[in-house]
Amino acid sequence: xxxxxxxxxxxxxxxxxxxxxxxxxxxxxxxxxxxxxxxxxxxxxxxxxxxxxxxxxxxxxxxxxxxxxxxxxxxxxxxxxxxxxxxxxxxxxxxxxxxxxxxxxxxxxxxxxxxxxxxxxxxxxxxxxxxxxxxxxxxxxxxxxxxxxxxxxxxxxxxxxxxxxxxxxxxxxxxxxxxxxxxxxxxxxxxxxxxxxxxxxxxxxxxxxxxxxxxxxxxxxxxxxxxxxxxxxxxxxxxxxxxxxxxxxxxxxxxxxxxxxxxxxxxxxxxxxxxxxxxxxxxxxxxxxxxxxxxxxxxxxxxxxxxxxxxxxxxxxxxxxxxxxxxxxxxxxxxxxxxxxxxxxxxxxxxxxxxxxxxxxxxxxxxxxxxxxxxxxxxxxxxx
Numbered sequence: 001x002x003x004x005x006x007x008x009x010x011x012x013x014x015x016x017x018x019x020x021x022x023x024x025x026x027x028x029x030x031x032x033x034x035x036x037x038x039x040x041x042x043x044x045x046x047x048x049x050x051x052x053x054x055x056x057x058x059x060x061x062x063x064x065x066x067x068x069x070x071x072x073x074x075x076x077x078x079x080x081x082x083x084x085x086x087x088x089x090x091x092x093x094x095x096x097x098x099x100x101x102x103x104x105x106x107x108x109x110x111x112x113x114x115x116x117x118x119x120x121x122x123x124x125x126x127x128x129x130x131x132x133x134x135x136x137x138x139x140x141x142x143x144x145x146x147x148x149x150x151x152x153x154x155x156x157x158x159x160x161x162x163x164x165x166x167x168x169x170x171x172x173x174x175x176x177x178x179x180x181x182x183x184x185x186x187x188x189x190x191x192x193x194x195x196x197x198x199x200x201x202x203x204x205x206x207x208x209x210x211x212x213x214x215x216x217x218x219x220x221x222x223x224x225x226x227x228x229x230x231x232x233x234x235x236x237x238x239x240x241x242x243x244x245x246x247x248x249x250x251x252x253x254x255x256x257x258x259x260x261x262x263x264x265x266x267x268x269x270x271x272x273x274x275x276x277x278x279x280x281x282x283x284x285x286x287x288x289x290x291x292x293x294x295x296x297x298x299x300x301x302x303x304x305x306x307x308x309x310x311x312x313x314x315x316x317x318x319x320x321x322x323x324x325x326x327x328x329x330x331x332x333x334x335x336x337x338x339x340x341x342x343x344x345x346x347x348x349x350x351x352x353x354x355x356x357x358x359x360x361x362x363x364x365x366x367x368x369x370x371x372x373x374x375x376x377x378x379x380x381x382x383x384x
Contacts, residue, residue, distance in 0.1 A: 002028040003379060004078065008070070008093040009085040010054070011035040016085065019172060020047055022368045027081075027375070032073060032093070050077075054092065058129060063092060070096035081375060085110055091133040098140025104378045107137060108145040108169070109155070111289035111311060114214050114247070116154065117327075134160045142378050145169050147289035150310030167374060170314065171290035173364030179299035181355075184275040192269075192276035196262060198234050203341050206277040206302075208238040208270060208293040209284065211257070213247040215239075216283035216307065221260035222330035223281070227337065235261040238273060274300040278347070279340055282306040285327045290314055295362045298322075298354030303347045305336045315362075321353035 005027040007016050013033030020029045030048040031038070042049035050073050054066040070093055074082065081104040084093040090107045097105045115127055138144055138161040145167050146152035152168060155161045181189075190200065198204060205224075209215040217237060224235035237257065242248060249257070257263055267273060270293075274280070280297035282304070288311030295315055298304055304322030306312040316322040323340065325332040340346055360366075 002026065003080045003375075004028045004030070005081045005083065005375065006030050006032055006050075006074070006077070006079040007083050007085065008032040008089060008097075009034075010056075010089045013085070014038055014041055015172060017041075017045055018175070018364055019368065019371065021045060022364065023372060023375075026372060030077070030079070032070070034089070054088065056088065058126065066092050067096045067099070071100045074100035074102050080104060081106065081379065083375075084108065087111070087113055087115075087130075088133075091130070091137040094137035094141050095133070098137075103382050105141045106143045106145060106374070106378070107141050108147070109151055109289065110147060112151060112154070112287035114285075115287060117214075117285060117287055131158065131160055138162075138165070141165065143167055143374065145374070147171050148310050148314040150314075151287075151289065169367060169370050169374075170361055171292065171295065171367065173367030174292065174295050174299060174358065174362055176299045176355075176359050176363045179271055179274070179296045179358070181275060181301045181351075184272075188272065189275045192236075192273050196236075198276075201232065202234045203232050203279070204234045204236060204277045205279045205281050205337060206236045206238065206273060206297070207281050207283075208273075208297075209282070211237075211239045211241045211249065211254075212286075213249055213253075214284070214286040216285055216328075217249075217257060218253060219283040219328065219330045219333060220281060221257055223283075223333045223337065224260045226330065226334045233337070233341075236264060236273065236277065237261045238264045238267050238270065240266040270296065271300065274302060277302060279303050279305065279337060281333060281337065282312065283325065283327075283330070283333050284309065284312065288312060290362075295358055298351075299358035299362070301351030301355045303340045303350035304354060305333060305340070315354075315357075317353075321350045321357065 011034050013031050031042050032050045034054050036051050039049050052066055052069040055062040082097040082102045083106040084090045085108045094105050094107045144161045152166055156163050207220050211217055227233040274297055280302040282294050284307050290311050304316050307327050308324035318324040323336040
């Protein structure tokens with residue numbers, strides 16, 4: 001009989017489907033998330049799905065209800081291992097699993113958002129309660145997984161988790177076979193340019209992100225406007241508005257985006273868009289775990305420009321496979337884009353190195369192998 005494993009997250013728990021598909025031979029996998037529209041998707045992939053509701057902001061009553069709901073799910077289904085993902089779900093679900101006496105509990109911190117990026121009383125209060133929750137969650141946990149060494153160091157230094165109960169797994173993994181420029185012929189590489197009436201001699205700068213202020217989309221637009229008079233640069237922004245975020249953009253800012261760049265909203269053909277691009281920019285100010293879009297762009301042999309923040313600098317070695325820039329600084333982004341656009345040799349070198357790093361470090365098969373090893377080690381130790 002396979003060991004019963006539950007993966008728990010927020011509204012985007014379906015992002016773990018690739019992981020689940022590749023672990024199905026070894027474990028009986030189920031998902032728990034806060035999106036009520038995922039039942040059919042998981043059912044088609046041979047997994048059970050359980051829904052619970054939670055608020056992304058601080059809401060003690062809602063959080064208590066979420067914990068009780070999760071406790072009931074765990075007590076009824078009796079998983080041997082619960083693996084949680086996200087910021088708030090990672091804390092609430094681990095506490096619930098502990099109170100439900102789940103034998104093995106793991107939490108993956110997928111980034112810290114704006115918690116440690118903003119000052120002021122409001123964020124100090126949020127950090128205070130967040131760290132209390134994470135300390136309680138860590139007490140119940142067998143292991144806390146981080147996607148980059150900076151977040152791990154911060155949690156250890158602030159006394160949230162003990163070093164010996166931590167591990168680094170670099171992201172959720174990407175399909176480097178899919179995000180592979182060599183599988184696109186010349187016609188396919190120009191497909192998006194033709195769709196958008198972009199000339200072959202234009203230099204296409206692409207950004208893929210959720211459309212919120214913290215992701216740096218306004219800096220991306222400022223850069224587009226700064227380079228507009230030079231004529232050769234085209235800026236593509238791919239992503240949909242995130243209505244649920246506190247830092248969502250105003251109607252005026254949304255209009256500014258529409259007037260500054262080609263905004264493609266949400267797309268499923270990201271690999272084709274990247275194949276038609278010349279450079280990938282990611283001027284985020286958000287506390288990333290490991291930005292998937294940045295890894296996918298590197299796997300497609302694109303030169304990378306991103307903010308010098310945790311997560312981004314785990315993917316980019318400054319001056320080796322891309323350029324790291326200070327946060328909130330479109331002037332540096334302008335300079336970096338000009339520098340890369342001026343040198344075909346630099347673009348090729350950056351792209352080749354990023355591709356090699358994606359294959360050796362971020363391919364999903366490595367993440368699956370490491371995750372399976374973690375599960376098996378903890379399960380075996382629990383039997384001793």
